[in-house]
Amino acid sequence: MIWKKYKKPVLFIISFIAFILLVDKIVMPFYVGAVKSIEMPDLIGKKIEDAKKIIDSLNLKLESVTERHDARFPAGYVIIQNPRPGMKIKEGRRVYLVISSGEQKIEVPSLIGKSVRDAKLTLEKYGLRLGDVQYDFFG
Template identity: 45%
Template sequence: MLPLYVNSREVMTIPSVVGLKYEEAVSLLDSLGFEPRKGESRMDKDKPAGTVLIQNPPPGSIVKSGRRVYLTLSAGEIKVAVPNLLGKTLRDSKFALERIGLKLGAVEYDISDQYPVNTVMAQRIAPGVKIKKEMYVSVVISTGSATDKVAVPDLTSKSFNAAIEILKKIGLEVGNVSYIISPDLLPNTIVDQYPRAGEMVARTQPIDLIIVREGEHPKDYYEN
């Protein structure tokens, strides 16, 4: 129920419309004989767009009937356009996002015949789409063409998870995984690999690993 206001032929008390939607504020002010006017809009992450933030004169003011009441509205939360990251390096992409208040999200890797190695070949939110600040934009990094050959990295002494990430970044995948038990070696580390480090292989060549065993096997791989 709306509160009652002092009313006469000459003066009236202005009600508070702060927090109301613009249309609701206009309806209330009109019904009481005031003349609402839309003023400036301000960015406000806490109030939806179109919400009255400030009114002038302020609530409770005693004014003549027909007085104009200026309303400052919320423009909602600031949104920014997602930049075009295609063809950029991961470092440059991160900088481009942070410069406008966005964050780099998940990074995946895939083969691409179109984009050079270590550049963005896809982004999960299309360029130009407006999103809220602080949101994450995930990307896919090119590992080069499937026909390219790459040098096999040295994975010995690396953990199994670290090896997967190293291979993923250059477009290779883990092949067969075998296990050995040794009290002298650190569990879950790689002690041997095939092909050997430094060999040039196609991106379709899986890399077999021998890992020191302890407890459960890494998921999704099988023991020989």
């Protein structure tokens, strides 16, 4: 009597679990394994044109390229990449690059006639730091 009452829900749950297991163990491995896995190359320090050629040759998709000032690399060179170098990725994966726009140039403010303390504060406001101080007593 109890079995008759719960027969349909129990059979539904068992069927649902069997379906999930079938998809997980048979269908998904076939689908996931169909796409070739590759190692993400190191693009950091390469010219953007060379990086684009490498990305195209590996069937990856260049999603976005942004620029940022960086004193370590000249303008047009890759400074950051996502995915990181050496990661195992699938063909067709999106790649995001940040390239250097060169060293940021700013106009140095005039410090003539200022005290060392005022000069230091002015430089810090511009993101600079005070180096050697030279005094000109006859100028």
